[in-house]
Amino acid sequence: MLNLPYLQMDRQLRIKKSNSTTLTEFVLLGFSDFPHLQWILFVVFLFIYFTILICNSVIILVSKTDAALQTPMYFFLSNFSFLEICYVTATIPRMLMDLCTQKGTISLLACATQMFFVLVLGGTECLLLTVMAYDRYVAICNPLQYPLLMNHRVCMQLVAASWISGVPVEIGQTYQIFSLPFCGSLRINHFFCDIPPMLKAACGDTFVNEMAVYMVAVVFVMVPFLLIVVSYGKIISNVLRLSSARGRAKAFSTCSSHLIVVVLFYGTASITYLQPKPDQSEGMGKLLSLFYTIFTPTFNPIIYTLRNKDIQVALKKLLNKLLT
Numbered sequence: 001m002l003n004l005p006y007l008q009m010d011r012q013l014r015i016k017k018s019n020s021t022t023l024t025e026f027v028l029l030g031f032s033d034f035p036h037l038q039w040i041l042f043v044v045f046l047f048i049y050f051t052i053l054i055c056n057s058v059i060i061l062v063s064k065t066d067a068a069l070q071t072p073m074y075f076f077l078s079n080f081s082f083l084e085i086c087y088v089t090a091t092i093p094r095m096l097m098d099l100c101t102q103k104g105t106i107s108l109l110a111c112a113t114q115m116f117f118v119l120v121l122g123g124t125e126c127l128l129l130t131v132m133a134y135d136r137y138v139a140i141c142n143p144l145q146y147p148l149l150m151n152h153r154v155c156m157q158l159v160a161a162s163w164i165s166g167v168p169v170e171i172g173q174t175y176q177i178f179s180l181p182f183c184g185s186l187r188i189n190h191f192f193c194d195i196p197p198m199l200k201a202a203c204g205d206t207f208v209n210e211m212a213v214y215m216v217a218v219v220f221v222m223v224p225f226l227l228i229v230v231s232y233g234k235i236i237s238n239v240l241r242l243s244s245a246r247g248r249a250k251a252f253s254t255c256s257s258h259l260i261v262v263v264l265f266y267g268t269a270s271i272t273y274l275q276p277k278p279d280q281s282e283g284m285g286k287l288l289s290l291f292y293t294i295f296t297p298t299f300n301p302i303i304y305t306l307r308n309k310d311i312q313v314a315l316k317k318l319l320n321k322l323l324t
C-alpha cells in the first residue's frame, strides 16, 4: 500500500541510527493520513502554485511598466507579490515532490534551510502587510503630507527593513531548534519543517525554545497585527466622517476584504507560534499551517491588487498592446 515506503524508510533510518549516533535525516509524513487523496492533492497544489506564480508575475510586470502605477502603493504591492512567490516556493515545490515520490525523506540541512526560509519570509510578510496598512493610513488620513512622508527613500527603507529584520532572529531560532537532540521520532507528521512539529520530535527540555518562539511570535505577528487593526480602524473612522455613501461602501468593501485575509493569516500563525508545543492534534496543526503558508498567499493578489480599478485598466492596456 501507499504507506509502505514510509515503513521501509523507518526501518532504514533505524539501522542508520544504530550505526552512527548523528542523525542526518527526517521523514516528513505530509498528507499520508489520506493515502487515497495523494494525486488529487498533487494536482490541487500544483494548480495553486502555478496560479500564484502567474498572478503575482503579472502584477509585478504591470506595476513596473504602467506609467499610472508608479506610486508607493504599487511599489509595495509589487514587492509583496515578489515576496509571495518566494514564500510559497519555500514550501510547495518540496511538498509536490514528496506527494509525487511518496517519500518524505529530508536531510537535516534541507529541513533547517526550509524552516529558516519559511520563518524569514513569513516574518517579512507580517511586516510588509503592516507597511502597506500604514501606507493606506497616511494616504487616506493625512493626504496632504503623503508625498512628503512616503517619498521614494522612505519606501525603499520600509521595504528593506521588512526583508532584513527577520534574518538574524530566524538564524538564531533555527540554530537553537536544530541543536536540540532528536532521539526517538524521526518522523515529522507535517508537510514542511515547521517549528511545532520539530519541537514535538525533539527530546529533552524544550522550554527555552518555546519561550523564544513565543517572544518572536509576539514581536513579528502580534504587534504588526495590532498596528494593522489600528490603521484600518483609523481609516474606517476617517472615511465614515468624510465621504459620500458610495465612497463609504467602496471603502468598507476594500477594508473588510483586507481584514479578512489579515485575520486569517495572522490568526492561524498566532495560534501556531504562540503555542509552539500544541495540545491540538497534528491534523489541526497541518490545517492551520495550510492557511498561513498556502491559502492566504493564494487570495492575497486577488484581494489586494487585482480588484483595484487602476490595475484592471493597466492590465487591459497591456493586453491590448500585446494583442494588436
Ligand SMILES: *[C@@H]1O[C@H](CO)[C@@H](O)[C@H](O)[C@H]1NC(C)=O
Residues within 6 Å of the ligand: 060, 078, 079, 082, 159, 160, 163
Ligand atoms: C523587493 O524588495 C527587496 C528588498 O529591498 C528586493 O530585494 C527585491 O528585489 C524587491 N522586489 C521587487 C519585485 O520589487
